Amino acid sequence: MGSIKSPGLLLTSFRRQKLALPGYESLNIVYLTSEAVPFAKTGGLADVCGTLPREVAALGHQCAVIMPAFRSVYRAGIQIETTDISFAIPMSGKKLIGGRLLKSKLPDSNVPVWLIDQPQYFDRESLYGDSLGDYPDNAERFAFFCRAALAAIARIDMNVDVLHCNDWQTGLVPALIQATPQRYPDVNDTTTIMTIHNMAYQGQFPAQAFPWTGLDWDHFTHETFEYYGQLNFLKTGIASADYVTTVSPRYAMEIRTPQHGCGLEGVIESKGGRLMGIINGIDETIWNPATDVKLPVQFDQSDWEAGKVANKRSLQSEFGLEVSDDVPMIGLVGRLAEQKGWDLILPVIRLHVEEARPTQWMILGSGDKRIEDDLASLAEQAPHQVAAHIGFHDALAHRIEAGSDLFVMPSHYEPCGLNQLYSLRYGTIPVVTATGGLADTVVDTTPETLANETATGFHLHANSPFGLDQALGRALQLRYHEKKSWNNLVRRAMAADWSWRKSASQYVELYANATSLNENSLKK
Ligand code: ADP
Ligand code: GLC
Helix, strand or coil: CCCCCCHHHHHHHHHHHHHHCCCCCCCEEEEECCCECCCECCCHHHHHHHHHHHHHHHCCCEEEEEEECCHHHHCCCCCCEEEEEEEEEEEECCEEEEEEEEEEECCCCCCEEEEEECHHHHCCCCCCEECCEECCCHHHHHHHHHHHHHHHHCCCCCCCCEEEEECHHHCHHHHHHHHCHHHCCCCCCCEEEEEECCCCCCCEEEHHHHHHHCCCHHHCCCCCCEECCEEEHHHHHHHHCCEEEECCHHHHHHCCCHHHHCCCHHHHHCCCCCEEECCCCECCCCCCCCCCCCCCCCCCCCCHHHHHHHHHHHHHHHHCCCCCCCCCEEEEEEEECHHHCHHHHHHHHHHHHHCCCCCEEEEEEEECHHHHHHHHHHHHHCCCCEEEEECCCHHHHHHHHHHCCEEEECCCCCCCCCHHHHHHHCCCEEEECCCHHHHHHCCECCHHHHHCCCCCEEECCCCCHHHHHHHHHHHHHHHHHCHHHHHHHHHHHHHCCCEHHHHHHHHHHHHHHHHHHHHHHHHC
8 A cells, every 4th residue: 555654554553543533434525626527527637536425425424525617517417506605705805706606416426516606717618728728817716716615615514524635726725724724613623635646737826826815925935835936736735734645556656756746755755654645446337348338339358359349340430440350459548748658659650650550549639739730640641540539528538448459558657547447447458658557557468477367468668669669569469479368368457456446445544544643633
């Protein structure tokens, strides 16, 4: 497990507290997030926050989610109720910004989702920005969200034990409570947890944004809000939260280093044993090839070969690729961002096109305009070999996971990664960099791991286009020349249990122990 310093020691002391303090069994947990499936999504944060609260609730706890009422919320096809709860936040000087609460719930659950409705801030086409870049008022928007969420908690009639904050958009919350506990009597002794889904996105703004917090300038210090003269939301959350988690044990180790700490490695270090890595899981109600209604043909471990071929054919005809069962389809779905290793992927696709290698590439992504253009031009150059859909298309993401033979994810860093988990589940062998959650979830194929039947995918042995091409070569070699081993690999990948059950229990253990310790320290 991923506690960084003396994990054994930390957990043992937790257990002792657990025995000593009754009443932790059923906890009240509020999740603060800017994304949750099916209401708003740009990446894996939404998958996690749309599922974890439901899984924790299934373990016998009361959970609720608070998030902004973005425009996409109204398009999610989910019932939304109005409430008579409204509030006004003095944002700067005398500028009062009003908001009201809407209410919905996570599908297949009784977990309420409280939506902060403030059209001026949140009723926009996208969540964080448009083609011109980030929205210039993001500091104001998310400072409002943090303050409005705290105002909402005071009104939703829930005696909160744990406030679980996710990513920079919610990072001010623990520090606001600490700075002005008298303003937040309902939560001023509540345990706060900050989960880092991606260290590279910190929500850093010029100091002039600080007044949006509603605090006096004497609170702008390097212990909390200030980071080298700027306001940094994520740093604030890490520094102020009682506990910090990230989404894989390996990434929890990596963010202590300058390479992956993105300047916050010192703040991370200061948390000592109060940092844990807990791996994400798969929401089986959404990502299961046997029940996935987004697939033309569903399949499971017993009929995977026929099922995958049928899904492949359908993609090939839809996208004008050569229709062939034998040619390996290499799938990619993801943000077109530096993180995901497009600088490795593009040269390899180019090489395969130039050498007319017998491979097919099926790509879905949106983001960086230059990468979009490069992909579009490769697809134009080799329309029967490369298909690229630029945009966000949930159903197509499912179909690519199902129809591909290999899934490529050579990320430069990856806090957890969900696509490789979906690939495993859909019998699509992942080819990944050995970093973060990718290293924690994909077992490299070697003579040893084939022999001891643990292999589930392929690691790059060098983080370069050459390393990626080599890893693909090893995968294709197995597929074409060691069919039996390949079939075992696919079956093992599909059978691996990456459901949320285990990880949700780890979060519950953290909540229980953290609240016990918190209560204990308050009693002192
Ligand atoms: P990250 O959160 O860093 O983007 P993850 O692998 O954790 O990476 O999660 C990405 C999630 O977003 C997955 O559910 C993936 O299917 C989805 N996704 C990413 N890009 C697209 C896209 N263009 N269209 C549809 N789904 C996408
Ligand atoms: C981030 C990370 C990704 C992780 C996701 C959900 O976006 O980049 O690795 O899976 O959050 O935790």
